[in-house]
Amino acid sequence: MIEALFNYFNQEYVIRALVDVGSMTLFFVGFFGLLTQRHLLKIFMSISVMEIAIFLFFIGSIFNKTYTAPILGDGHTAFVTMNDPIPHAMILTAIVIGMAVFALGVSFAIEYYKLTGKTDINDINEMREK
Amino acid sequence: MNFKRDIATRTYSGFAIAALLILTILNILLQIGPPDIQRAGDQLLAMSADDGVANAVTSVVVYFRGFDTLGEIAVLFIAALGIGLMLSAHNRTTHEESNYILKKASRMLFPMIMLFGVYVMIYGHLSPGGGFQGGVIVASGVLLLLISREEFEVPHSVISALETFAGISYVLIGLIGLLVVDKFLGNFLPNNISQMGMLFSGGVIPLIYIVVGIKVGSEMSMIVQNLIQRSDDD
Amino acid sequence: MSSIYFVALPLLFGFATPLLQKFGKNGVAYASTGMQVGLFLLALYLMATSFWAVEIISINPPLGISFVLNRASLLFVFLFTLLMMLFSFYYLGLRKTDPFPSENKFFILINMVLASSIGLVLSSDLFNIYVFFEIAGISAYILSAYHKTPKALEAGLKYLLTGMLASVFLVFGIMLVYIHLGTLNLAVVSQTFHTLPFNMKMLISLLLFIGFGFKVEIFPLNFWVTDVYEGSSSLINSLFSAIVVKAYLFVFFHIIYLAMPASDFAPFLLMTGAVSMLAAEIIALKQTNLKRVFAYSSLGQVGLIFAVLSLENSAAVAAGFFIVIAHSVAKMMIFLSITSIEREHKSVDIATLKELNSPFLTVMIVLSMLSLLGIPLLAGFVGKFLALKSFAMSGEFVVLGVIIVASLIESIYYFKITGNLFEKGERRRRLSLSKSQKSVFVTLAVLLVVLGTLPWLFSGYIQDASLSMVDTESYVNLLMGGLK
Amino acid sequence: MTGIIILFSFLAVILVAFMSIIQKSLPDAIILFMGVGLGAVVLFFVFQAPDVALTEAVIGSGISTLIFLMALKHLKAEHEL
Numbered sequence: 026m027i028e029a030l031f032n033y034f035n036q037e038y039v040i041r042a043l044v045d046v047g048s049m050t051l052f053f054v055g056f057f058g059l060l061t062q063r064h065l066l067k068i069f070m071s072i073s074v075m076e077i078a079i080f081l082f083f084i085g086s087i088f089n090k091t092y093t094a095p096i097l098g099d100g101h102t103a104f105v106t107m108n109d110p111i112p113h114a115m116i117l118t119a120i121v122i123g124m125a126v127f128a129l130g131v132s133f134a135i136e137y138y139k140l141t142g143k144t145d146i147n148d149i150n151e152m153r154e155k
Numbered sequence: 156m157n158f159k160r161d162i163a164t165r166t167y168s169g170f171a172i173a174a175l176l177i178l179t180i181l182n183i184l185l186q187i188g189p190p191d192i193q194r195a196g197d198q199l200l201a202m203s204a205d206d207g208v209a210n211a212v213t214s215v216v217v218y219f220r221g222f223d224t225l226g227e228i229a230v231l232f233i234a235a236l237g238i239g240l241m242l243s244a245h246n247r248t249t250h251e252e253s254n255y256i257l258k259k260a261s262r263m264l265f266p267m268i269m270l271f272g273v274y275v276m277i278y279g280h281l282s283p284g285g286g287f288q289g290g291v292i293v294a295s296g297v298l299l300l301l302i303s304r305e306e307f308e309v310p311h312s313v314i315s316a317l318e319t320f321a322g323i324s325y326v327l328i329g330l331i332g333l334l335v336v337d338k339f340l341g342n343f344l345p346n347n348i349s350q351m352g353m354l355f356s357g358g359v360i361p362l363i364y365i366v367v368g369i370k371v372g373s374e375m376s377m378i379v380q381n382l383i384q385r386s387d388d389d
Numbered sequence: 390m391s392s393i394y395f396v397a398l399p400l401l402f403g404f405a406t407p408l409l410q411k412f413g414k415n416g417v418a419y420a421s422t423g424m425q426v427g428l429f430l431l432a433l434y435l436m437a438t439s440f441w442a443v444e445i446i447s448i449n450p451p452l453g454i455s456f457v458l459n460r461a462s463l464l465f466v467f468l469f470t471l472l473m474m475l476f477s478f479y480y481l482g483l484r485k486t487d488p489f490p491s492e493n494k495f496f497i498l499i500n501m502v503l504a505s506s507i508g509l510v511l512s513s514d515l516f517n518i519y520v521f522f523e524i525a526g527i528s529a530y531i532l533s534a535y536h537k538t539p540k541a542l543e544a545g546l547k548y549l550l551t552g553m554l555a556s557v558f559l560v561f562g563i564m565l566v567y568i569h570l571g572t573l574n575l576a577v578v579s580q581t582f583h584t585l586p587f588n589m590k591m592l593i594s595l596l597l598f599i600g601f602g603f604k605v606e607i608f609p610l611n612f613w614v615t616d617v618y619e620g621s622s623s624l625i626n627s628l629f630s631a632i633v634v635k636a637y638l639f640v641f642f643h644i645i646y647l648a649m650p651a652s653d654f655a656p657f658l659l660m661t662g663a664v665s666m667l668a669a670e671i672i673a674l675k676q677t678n679l680k681r682v683f684a685y686s687s688l689g690q691v692g693l694i695f696a697v698l699s700l701e702n703s704a705a706v707a708a709g710f711f712i713v714i715a716h717s718v719a720k721m722m723i724f725l726s727i728t729s730i731e732r733e734h735k736s737v738d739i740a741t742l743k744e745l746n747s748p749f750l751t752v753m754i755v756l757s758m759l760s761l762l763g764i765p766l767l768a769g770f771v772g773k774f775l776a777l778k779s780f781a782m783s784g785e786f787v788v789l790g791v792i793i794v795a796s797l798i799e800s801i802y803y804f805k806i807t808g809n810l811f812e813k814g815e816r817r818r819r820l821s822l823s824k825s826q827k828s829v830f831v832t833l834a835v836l837l838v839v840l841g842t843l844p845w846l847f848s849g850y851i852q853d854a855s856l857s858m859v860d861t862e863s864y865v866n867l868l869m870g871g872l873k
Numbered sequence: 874m875t876g877i878i879i880l881f882s883f884l885a886v887i888l889v890a891f892m893s894i895i896q897k898s899l900p901d902a903i904i905l906f907m908g909v910g911l912g913a914v915v916l917f918f919v920f921q922a923p924d925v926a927l928t929e930a931v932i933g934s935g936i937s938t939l940i941f942l943m944a945l946k947h948l949k950a951e952h953e954l
Contacts, residue, residue, distance in 0.1 A: 034876025111573075226520035379936075
């Protein structure tokens with residue numbers, strides 16, 4: 026019974042579907058937060074969740090169950106049957122960039138709060154159109 | 156016009172819009188799965204055999220797509236600069252006395268965290284990890300000191316010197332590559348493939364990753380310190 | 390000479406600032422300006438010598454990243470270096486009396502803006518474009534929040550939030566490209582993009598459109614732009630309007646021409662551009678803040694450029710390039726003038742212009758507004774004329790009509806501003822400009838007049854540029870086959 | 874085994890992310906957000922990307938959480954949203 030369940034979930038197309046549905050649901054959660062939350066930190070949090078979702082989607086789509094991580098060692102002596110390293114490098118870059126922008130945003134939010142005492146995105150309207 | 160809506164309407168409409176978008180995207184993604192093709196990464200894997208680096212991700216990050224990494228360093232540099240600019244004018248906040256356990260534990264943990272960070276940084280071309288991860292681990296060691304000792308402060312001149320040194324040497328390594336092998340960030344050091352797996356292998360790659368590690372470590376330490384707000388920027 | 394210096398030298402400058410600081414108070418300022426002059430001369434030299442050149446970084450394309458220099462990208466690089474150089478000269482005049490706080494950081498940021506704009510234009514790799522997109526973005530966020538007033542911080546926050554959202558969608562699109570085509574190189578994408586299933590093509594186009602749409606300030610996605618322009622200092626607005634947006638526009642259409650030429654997307658882009666122009670000009674009528682007025686005017690011009698470039702033929706592209714040059718020069722002039730006015734009068738309301746006592750600035754503002762409007766004998770006319778001609782040639786009479794209506798609306802608020810300029814009000818004391826500032830204005834004005842009266846001097850080069858912009862075959866061959 | 878791990882990790886990540894987004898109290902939301910990062914680390918590890926997993930661990934759930942907590946300290950946010 027459990028064996029059968031395990032085998033079912035190990036199939037190629039099931040893993041694909043899991044990755045697609047799972048990461049898009051996570052993306053949805055982030056997007057939902059972006060549209061409904063009002064606190065600035067919550068908004069940054071929502072965008073971070075969206076970022077994590079697309080990173081998971083990318084790595085998961087490229088991932089091949091039968092291949093290994095792209096590192097020699099543990100008996101691997103040649104660069105064959107390994108997962109594609111480019112997505113890993115791209116995500117590495119994107120994670121660091123995302124964190125940098127996010128830290129900057131938080132520092133803007135702190136400074137804005139110090140000056141005006143506001144953290145609600147709806148209240149940020151110094152320049153309301155007349 | 157009044158855009159103020161009550162929370163329930165806002166939640167439901169947000170839910171509906173987000174769901175619509177995601178369902179559309181998901182529909183297309185499920186319809187058209189990732190094709191089974193030869194990607195650029197597979198060709199790069201074949202090429203990494205020639206450059207004497209055991210971790211293929213490192214050789215992609217630092218060498219094949221090294222220019223992205225330079226850009227990434229620039230982003231981090233600008234972010235640290237911006238955070239310093241934003242949070243510099245504040246007075247030092249008074250720091251609560253940290254408790255005894257934290258003080259004693261930090262004394263033991265700090266050298267270990269630093270050692271681990273430096274290890275991750277230097278062995279980036281042989282095992283998972285590298286400059287970014289190592290740099291951030293080092294910065295977290297600094298963070299431990301910052302929260303456990305009220306009198307501790309990141310020495311600004313040292314950090315600034317390290318950062319400048321690392322940044323300049325990264326660009327200069329690139330320019331030397333341009334002059335020697337006519338490719339920006341090209342590998343101009345001799346690298347012997349038989350040395351693969353040794354600490355000194357892979358030509359210019361470990362060198363760059365260590366430089367990246369120093370740069371990331373110092374930038375992150377500055378960011379952390381600025382956020383804890385005991386900053387005394389120039 | 391290699392095109393990599395355009396990016397490497399500003400980065401080197403940024404990293405080396407603590408060292409340069411040791412050479413006295415003016416060390417950083419002079420080093421920055423000197424470097425920009427050097428880059429301008431390099432661009433001039435490259436314009437004279439090279440036609441198609443590819444600069445390899447690390448490994449050969451299509452696997453590695455490379456910079457492609459052709460007439461089109463070189464034209465933009467030249468424009469950016471020229472404008473940035475003039476901007477620095479203006480700032481050198483300003484800093485004697487009224488320098489920015491923590492000036493070194495300001496110099497680093499403007500050089501990063503320059504490097505990333507040039508990188509966007511030159512790069513031939515999608516993920517590399519994303520990295521430059523982020524560098525340009527993050528420097529721009531900090532520049533808009535630079536003065537740390539509530540308004541500036543609000544501008545910075547709005548810019549940053551939209552930028553973060555844009556980059557999420559952009560990176561999603563790039564990932565889909567890599568998953569389905571197995572490459573990031575624009576040349577390979579150009580060859581294989583049409584093999585994708587229709588739905589996937591639409592999804593990728595949509596994601597890239599959302600990603601870039603925020604940054605090129607196109608209609609449904611430009612709600613944040615005017616707030617950012619109002620909140621940040623007008624000195625910095627001149628950079629946004631003249632350089633950053635133009636780089637994003639170039640790279641957006643570069644990708645469109647290469648990957649999805651003559652797609653189902655083109656009419657949509659055309660209409661978006663036209664609607665964008667009309668909407669911006671109508672809203673601009675009600676504004677009373679000078680920065681806001683010219684922000685809307687920028688949105689309008691961007692809409693026009695967007696519409697022209699989406700016609701995808703070389704005559705239209707030439708028209709688009711003419712408008713880009715004329716608009717960048719004119720907007721630089723206007724925003725620099727507003728900077729001087731703001732420093733003197735501490736206000737940017739339209740009514741402030743009544744108190745302006747500076748015949749020199751008055752002439753400059755009127756000249757640039759006439760050029761933006763498209764009055765003959767000024768640079769704007771050539772571009773607008775060619776644009777209207779190419780709309781007529783392609784049979785897009787609706788768009789043609791919309792643009793004429795929008796230009797008429799535009800003229801109304803320009804006349805309002807001009808009226809305020811010449812109205813007899815209570816004049817303040819004379820506004821003084823330093824020599825370097827005056828010479829910057831004169832250079833820009835001469836550029837406008839020369840472009841307008843003697844367009845044939847440049848039209849040859851711009852024709853070449855537009856041809857090489859639409860000549861995707863040479864681009865692909867250069868990256869794929871031209872190398873050992 | 875792989876499939877089951879992926880299934881449960883995704884479920885956990887989504888649940889934690891949703892809870893963190895709708896959470897009324899900010900400190901709770903931040904701690905839950907750290908859980909999102911940790912779940913992502915497990916997933917990256919299963920997807921044979923140890924480098925990314927290490928980066929996500931130190932940056933995504935380490936430094937990001939720290940930044941949030943520091944921001945919270947400065948914002949002294951009203952805890953009822």
